[in-house]
Amino acid sequence: MEEKLMIPKWVNKHNELYTAATRHPFTLSIRDGSVVFSAFKLWLGQDYIFVRAFVPFVASLLLKAWKESDDDSDVEVILGGIAALNDEISWFKREASKWSVSLSSIVPQKANLEYCRFLESITSPEVEYTVAVTAFWAIEAVYQESYAHCLSDGAKTPEELKETCQRWGNDGFGQYCHTLQNIANRRLEKSPEDIVLKAEAMVIRVLEYEVEFWNMSRGET
Numbered sequence: 001m002e003e004k005l006m007i008p009k010w011v012n013k014h015n016e017l018y019t020a021a022t023r024h025p026f027t028l029s030i031r032d033g034s035v036v037f038s039a040f041k042l043w044l045g046q047d048y049i050f051v052r053a054f055v056p057f058v059a060s061l062l063l064k065a066w067k068e069s070d071d072d073s074d075v076e077v078i079l080g081g082i083a084a085l086n087d088e089i090s091w092f093k094r095e096a097s098k099w100s101v102s103l104s105s106i107v108p109q110k111a112n113l114e115y116c117r118f119l120e121s122i123t124s125p126e127v128e129y130t131v132a133v134t135a136f137w138a139i140e141a142v143y144q145e146s147y148a149h150c151l152s153d154g155a156k157t158p159e160e161l162k163e164t165c166q167r168w169g170n171d172g173f174g175q176y177c178h179t180l181q182n183i184a185n186r187r188l189e190k191s192p193e194d195i196v197l198k199a200e201a202m203v204i205r206v207l208e209y210e211v212e213f214w215n216m217s218r219g220e221t
């Protein structure tokens with residue numbers, strides 16, 4: 001049967017890239033227990049910088065939802081996302097102190113800078129709500145799928161990293177990503193072709209940036 005919803009269709013069509021982002025050697029090394037802790041610490045510091053840049057993007061999405069959405073509950077879902085990010089920033093600070101990572105001295109690496117710059121560019125009012133919410137789903141879904149895999153049957157994730165994996169791999173976060181996907185699918189169903197094409201290109205770019213981001217922790221950038 002042909003898939004009518006756009007996101008599952010794109011995940012299928014771009015499966016190689018989707019898998020590269022959600023089954024990256026870095027997260028697979030967490031899952032099989034071979035991860036080098038220095039790589040984890042590098043990811044921790046870089047991701048803290050990313051999350052700080054992610055907040056204004058989600059705030060811009062909130063504004064777009066408020067102005068453009070046909071369903072009031074979108075605003076509440078996105079607001080919940082902002083609240084979770086507030087919590088996430090506090091968690092990064094606690095986790096960094098546990099691992100003796102000094103967040104104030106982290107220098108963003110090239111892949112991170114480029115991803116943050118991209119995030120800033122898509123805060124623009126010219127980026128339609130449908131395209132931006134699709135990007136939001138893709139960004140969150142990569143972490144959800146990657147870290148849930150580190151907790152699934154057969155995983156040998158080190159005890160010290162289980163809390164990190166829980167943060168994005170828990171069922172509640174999975175449900176939240178599903179809600180974001182539903183919002184994106186609902187909007188895409190009603191969108192003209194040019195918006196649908198822009199949203200598909202957005203998914204591809206996000207997945208590419210996510211792969212580059214993980215690559216930092218493998219010393220591959």
Ligand SMILES: Cc1ncc(CN)c(N)n1
Pocket residue numbers: 047050051054139140142143210213
């Ligand atoms: C790079 C990246 N992508 C996604 C997430 C999930 N908010 C994150 N923390 N960092």
